[in-house]
Amino acid sequence: MTESRKNIVIIMSDEQSWDTLGCHGNAASVTPNIDALAARGTSLDRCYTAYPLCCPARASLWTGLMPHGHEVTGNWRSIREDLRDEGLVKNFKEAGFHTIYTGKWHVPGTTPDRFHFDDISAIPAVIDGRDRGRFIEEYREYARSEGYVLHDTHIENLTHADLEKLKQPGRAPYGTAEIKEEHFLETWQTRQFLQAMDRRPEEQPFFAVCSYNAPHFPMIVPSPYDKLVRPEDVTLPENFLKGIEGKPREVLNSPYFKEMQGLDESEWRGFIAHYWGLCALIDKQVGEIVGHLKRNGLFDNTIIVFVSDHGDMMGAHGIVKKGFPLHYEEALRVPLIIANAGASEASAPSESAALVSLIDLLPTLADLSGVAVKQRHEGRSFEPVLQGKTGRHRDYVVAETFKLGGDEGAIVGGERVSPRQFRIGKDSVNVSVRTDTHKYIFRYMDEEELYDLTEDPYENVNIAGDRARAGELAHMRGLLRRELADSHPFLGRLIAGRLDERNANAMTTE
Helix, strand or coil: CCHHHCEEEEEEECCCCHHHCHHHCCCCCCCHHHHHHHHHCEEEEEEECCCCCHHHHHHHHHHCCCHHHHCCCCCCCCCCHHHCCCCCHHHHHHCCCEEEEEECCCCCCCCCCCCCCCEEECCCCEECCEECCCCCHHHHHHHHHCCCCECCCCCCCCEHHHHHHCCCCCCCCEEECCCCHHHCHHHHHHHHHHHHHHHCCCCCCEEEEEECCCCCCCEEECCCCCCCCCHHHCCCCCCECCCHHHCCHHHHCCHHHHCCCCCCHHHHHHHHHHHHHHHHHHHHHHHHHHHHHHHCCCHHHEEEEEEECCCCCCCECCCCCCCCCCCCHHHHEECEEEECCCCCCCCCCCEEEEEEEHHHHHHHHHHHHCCCCCCCCCCCCCHHHHCCCCCCCECCEEEEEEEECCECCCCCCCCCCCHHHCCCCCCEEEEEEECCCEEEEEECCCCCEEEECCCCCCCCCCCCCCHHHHHHHHHHHHHHHHHHHHHCHHHHHHHHHHHHHHHHHHHHHC
């Protein structure tokens, strides 16, 4: 194996925000293993998802395409037919890597084997055309063998007693899992992944992915992680229940705002403490995988990536979860830590403020490995950032969300809905542009937003309507126009037309 053919391990959590890690300044979090990776490697501190929702975000990661390109425009909506065998991992396999995928998939319309993974385990069941995330039949059989009675049709791995804990009147939806840590899904999945690692052919480099479900809701957490973080140690977000006055209707009328509306701070603290407990459970799995690599003499020659698909609002502006209306930092900004990427300790930055997108990750790993990427993609390698050659990557990052056919996700499951099927008056699209200093959110059916992140990092004051900031708004609108004109002319024309309408209306009211 040559130095240019290091092994690659990607450890992926689900719905984990950037600020959940100790290395990112969270004093209450318990993430020593991820923190150790960050100390050894580089933390890309301004990494952003392409869509704050599972299926589109994961399709972007594995294809290097924005959602408008792969056309997974919502959960359970299928990828373009011509992309079903064209994941970027194909290039690594053709370059001689043995490829492994364990855990949550969530890329509708294709499968890990069609995306060129050799050894596949713990993949969720497809029910009524929907890749149902946690519903892993093999695991459910295991849980039954250990004496647990899981709810037959609920898509999470919950017992009947667990479900009741989510329905307490006047209480936030969290509780202690009936399933013990040693039998919990994440622990079981780590064992599945390490068994796949032990099966690998030793003469080949490997590209291995372990994709977890936690800390995705529901906040049913196994002991001792349910009490690992004390609620009284939880610092509520700086924008907790703030900035609400300037938020659009589609945000304040959404279930994400209404779900925990009216609950007192103690309930929020308990809820967030359980979320951080699941983050600690993920950290434990990272430690198990790193330990396995070290025991087998593989650690130093393996690039290790820790990443998540998107974040969770977790109380910012009084909102939870993620989805179509939520283009705020907590939902878009994700942890991305890369260790053993090949740069010398003297030149590699321990942390980087370079703006990067999830679509950049696989092109970067290909660049580090000397692997040619043959498919068309929109990602850009940030290998020079990892090597300490530059502190910048992108001038801005973009995220997209769609409501096509009246909803963000598929009604039945497995449908494909292209942005080109947009119905004026019925459908909607939101696009955000994040620069070093500003965040602009275009909302097709609602008011736009603009935040000066230098003076307002928590996005509390929407300055889009401030005439004194009209130049900043025009600049951000211009970035959006140029980006979509180049990358997706149909969306570019659609959004440009809407912006022109708004400009005309503004002129008539002056």
